[in-house]
Every structure is written in structure tokens, then in C-alpha cells.
Amino acid sequence: MRISEIKDLRSAVGRRVRATRDFCRITAGTEGVVDEYYGDESGHQGVMVAWDGAAAKLPSGYRAYDGVPMVRSVILRDGFGREKMGFDETQFLEIVD
Numbered sequence: 001m002r003i004s005e006i007k008d009l010r011s012a013v014g015r016r017v018r019a020t021r022d023f024c025r026i027t028a029g030t031e032g033v034v035d036e037y038y039g040d041e042s043g044h045q046g047v048m049v050a051w052d053g054a055a056a057k058l059p060s061g062y063r064a065y066d067g068v069p070m071v072r073s074v075i076l077r078d079g080f081g082r083e084k085m086g087f088d089e090t091q092f093l094e095i096v097d
Helices: none
Strands: 016-019 033-037 047-049 077-082 092-094
Touching: none
Parallel strands: none
Antiparallel strands: 016 033, 016 092, 033 047, 047 077
């Protein structure tokens, strides 16, 4: 199942995902955790993914963004947006667990 199949992306927070294609600094097959949801009144919504092992291993039990900037935490995070009438980047994230 892909994240794009989930209607309310808030329910994806804490789920492990796998990249289905290469991204800058991330190769297809890399796993991570959806650690944050964002959205607005216009219908734009998305998720942030903390990649496991891209820059550093995620802490054991990591499930939600802890507010520590990447510069200090060394966790690589990327955003994947879903626009109400536009492109859905969440189609490139496959649910692992």
C-alpha cells in the first residue's frame, strides 16, 4: 500500500515507509518513518519522512519529529506534498509496516 492511498495523511504519522524511486541523497528501497503531518485550509497536505540510515540511523523507537533541527540531530528529513488539484508526491512512498 502506498501513502497516496490514505485519505487523511495524519494517520500516516509513525508509519514506516520505503522510497519507491531515487531522490536526492536517497536511493529507492531506503526506509524511513513518517514523522510529521502538515496541511492547510486550501486542501494542500503532506508528510515529512525521517530517513533511516541516510545520514544517521534513527533512534530506537523514533516515531514523531522531536523538534531538533537536522543540523543538530543529523537526521535527514524530506517533505512529500499532496496538492488538492495537483501532483501527489506521496505516491513514491510505500508503507512497510
